[in-house]
Amino acid sequence: MKLTLIKKIQESKDIYTFVFAPENPIIWKAGQHIFLNIPHENPDARGEIRHFTISSAPFKKDLFITTKFDFEKGSSFKKALLKLNQGDSIEGFNLGGNFMIKDLKAKYVFIAGGIGITPYRSILMDLADEDRLPDIILFYCGKPEGFIFTDILDEIKKKYERLLVHFVIEPQLINGEIIKEKVPDLDDRIFYISGPMGMVKIVEEILLKLNIGKSNIVKDYFPGYD
Ligand SMILES: Cc1cc2nc3c(=O)[nH]c(=O)nc-3n(C[C@H](O)[C@H](O)[C@H](O)COP(=O)(O)OP(=O)(O)OC[C@H]3O[C@@H](n4cnc5c(N)ncnc54)[C@H](O)[C@@H]3O)c2cc1C
Incomplete structure (x- = not known):
């Protein structure tokens, strides 16, 4: 699915939230994660794909990804993520995971x-x-x-x-x-x-x-x- 960056929010010195608008409405459960693919020049050995938990709640519709940066030794993926500008699109896929609350009485x-x-x-x-x-x-x-x-x-x-x-x-x-x-x-x-x-x-x-x-x-x- 195509995800378009709406804004970046700086949460702390080295933590940012990226707010993406999905091209089509997507359904997920709170606690689930998604893979992001960011093609970029000269990717390092860790490559162009990462998992991220969706930090927004499903009622939000926009997809929030919150991550931490090592500005000196960080991966090429994180550099490419940080360089994204408002309006840039990337690919998200394989939404899933079991880190969810199932029993509301527990x-x-x-x-x-x-x-x-x-x-x-x-x-x-x-x-x-x-x-x-x-x-x-x-x-x-x-x-x-x-x-x-x-x-x-x-x-x-x-x-x-x-x-x-x-x-x-x-x-x-x-x-x-x-x-x-x-x-x-x-x-x-x-x-x-x-x-x-x-x-x-x-x-x-x-x-x-x-x-x-x-x-x-x-x-x-x-x-x-x-
Ligand atoms: C289910 C799931 C959910 C996740 N949710 C989140 C989430 O919500 N937020 C989040 O931030 N992460 C999340 N992650 C982890 C995420 O996928 C990345 O693995 C993590 O952010 C590290 O990113 P990075 O590899 O780009 O390294 P970076 O964050 O750039 O760097 C971390 C450290 O790794 C070392 N390093 C960097 N690049 C290399 C390299 N090429 N070779 C060797 N060492 C290197 C450096 O010492 C650096 O300090 C999740 C993972 C899973 C499986």
């Missing part, structure tokens, strides 16, 4: 590592819009300068007491003690983890040590950052 813990906040933006906005937000505890882990979407989180928190947000600020890393302290009903919750691959693996191990069953852990790995 209670959840969402754990985001840095840029891994992207699917939660979509999911929380979607659930809040339809007044279906279940009981959610969100841990947002990372460096203070990398926390984005805090205005949206504040807005949803104000409306729904059943959303709790805990920031875990580096050098503090999330660990079993923090999770146990903030989540007294561990065994009654489904855990979602999203972020760079290494972080997701470490957090999964922490959860397994807390005796959370594998079937109650849902993961979204972002490769390429470790």
